[in-house]
Structures are given as structure tokens and as C-alpha cells.
Amino acid sequence: MDTMNKDFCCDAMNLWVQDRDCPFMYNAYDRYYTMSAPKSLMKKNVVWPCYKVHFCPFCGTKLPKNLVDERFEILEKEYGITDPYDTKQKKRIPAEFMTDEWWKKRGL
Numbered sequence: 001m002d003t004m005n006k007d008f009c010c011d012a013m014n015l016w017v018q019d020r021d022c023p024f025m026y027n028a029y030d031r032y033y034t035m036s037a038p039k040s041l042m043k044k045n046v047v048w049p050c051y052k053v054h055f056c057p058f059c060g061t062k063l064p065k066n067l068v069d070e071r072f073e074i075l076e077k078e079y080g081i082t083d084p085y086d087t088k089q090k091k092r093i094p095a096e097f098m099t100d101e102w103w104k105k106r107g108l
């Protein structure tokens with residue numbers, strides 16, 4: 001039975017994004033792949049350098065385009081949210097925009 005999550009290019013990636021000791025990260029809400037400190041250390045230090053990743057380090061697949069700009073654009077156009085990081089505006093962000101639901105629904 002194939003239990004692999006189809007969101008990811010390979011089993012290794014699927015495991016890495018869930019592994020708290022792996023510095024490889026995936027933000028579902030804007031489909032952003034980065035490398036930083038192990039997730040288990042992130043809470044101990046607020047600021048870590050973060051590196052954007054374009055290819056899967058395991059299988060070499062080109063990773064899909066991130067949706068940072070698209071998310072900002074839709075939030076502003078449809079919900080009037082100009083700064084999603086602002087504490088007040090953040091509360092108005094629909095739940096689907098905090099997960100991958102919004103871009104899957106829109107076929108992005």
C-alpha cells in the first residue's frame with residue numbers, strides 16, 4: 001500500500017519535514033521550503049538564519065514555486081489584510097490561509 005503523502009516529491013522529504021531534528025522545513029500555508037536550525041532548537045532561540053531551498057536535497061526534484069506573493073495578494077484583495085504579521089490583522093485571516101487548503105482549493 002502506498003502511504004506516501006503526495007504533497008512531497010519523495011519519502012525522504014515526507015519524513016524530513018516532520019522530523020523535529022531535521023533542519024529541513026516546509027511551510028504548508030505558503031508552500032515554502034527552507035533550511036534552518038533543527039526544529040527542536042527553534043524554540044530556544046527566536047532568530048535563526050533561514051535558507052530557501054529550490055531542489056530536494058535527496059531526490060533532486062525541483063520543488064514547486066512558493067506561494068508567498070499569491071497569499072499576500074489574495075489576503076489583501078479579498079480580505080483587506082495588508083499585513084498578515086500584524087497582531088490585529090492576523091486574527092482576521094481565514095483558517096484556510098493558515099494551512100495548504102487555500103492554494104489546493106484554487107489549484108495553485
Ligand SMILES: [Zn+2]
Pocket residue numbers: 008009010011012013056057058059060061
Ligand atoms: Zn525528493
